[in-house]
Amino acid sequence: MKQAFMPLLVVAAGMFAYAPVMIARGDYEASMGIVSKILYFHAPSGMVMLLSAMVCGVASALYLWRRDRRADRVAIAAAELTALFGLIVIVTGPLWARKAWGIWWDWEPRLTMSFVGWLIALSYLFVRKYAGPGSDKLAAALAVFGAVNVPFIYVSVNIWRTLHPKTTVVPTLPPGMRGPFWYCALTLFLLYLLLMTARVHLERQRAALDDLYLAHED
C-alpha cells in the first residue's frame, strides 16, 4: 500500500477534479430540480460514514477481545473518518432539504439516528483525548454501540415512512443518474481508503514514538 499510496492519491485527485463534469452531465430529479444533484455526494458520503462506523466498531470489538494494538489504530482512524464524513452528510443534507422540503432540519428517524451516530464518533474521539488512562477500552465500547446503530440508520427510512427518501432510491436510479452517482461513490470510497491508510500510518508512527520515549527513559 505504501508504494501505491501516491499514485492512488493522484488518481483520487483526478477523479475529484473530473467529478463536477460528471455531475453537470448527470440528470436531476424532476420535482426537486437542480438541487437534487447534491445526491451525488451526499448519499455516497453517508455510505462511507456508515462503513467507517462499522469498521470502527468491528476493530474496537477486536481490540476489546484480543487487545490487538493494530485493531485499536484502525478503530481510532475509522472514528475520525466517521466524524469527517458524518459532518459532510450533516452539512450537505440540510442544504438539500432547505430547497426540497422547505426546512433545514427535521427530527425524523433517519436524520436523528445519523446525528446520534455522528455524536457517538465524536464521543469516541473526545473520550480518547480527555478521559485519561483506560480511555481506549471505554472508547472501544462506545464504538461497538456506534456500529450497532448503523443497521438502524440504514433501515430507518423503510420502517418509519417520513420525509427522507427510501433506500430503494439508489438501486433504482435512472441511467442518466446512475453513472455520475457511482462515479462519485467510487471517488469517495477511494478517498476513504487513502485517508484511512494515512491516518493508520500516523497512529503507527505515534506508537513508534511512544516506544522510543519508553526506551529512552529506560
Added chain:
Amino acid sequence: MIRRSLMAISTFAQTVVLTAVPVVAFQPPPGQDGFVPAKNLAQTESIPAAPLLVTAYAFIWIAAIFYLWTIWRRLNKVEADIRALERTAKRTAP
C-alpha cells in the same frame, strides 16, 4: 304593540346582518382589468438552488483537503519528534 314592533325590527336587523356577512365574505374576486405579463410579476418566495449546490460541493472539497492537511501536519510533527529522539539517543549512547 310597541314592544312587538321593536322585536320584529330587531329580528329583521339580525337576519339581515347574519345573512349579509357570509354573502359579502364569499363574494367572488373582482374581475381582472387586464393581463399582467409573467416577467412583471412580483418576486414570490423562492429559494435559489445553485448557491445551495455550490456550497455543498465547496464544503466537501474544503473538508477533505483540510483533513488531509491535518494528517500531513500531525505526521510531520511526529516524524520530527522521532528524528529528534533518535539523534538524542545516538548522542547519549555509550
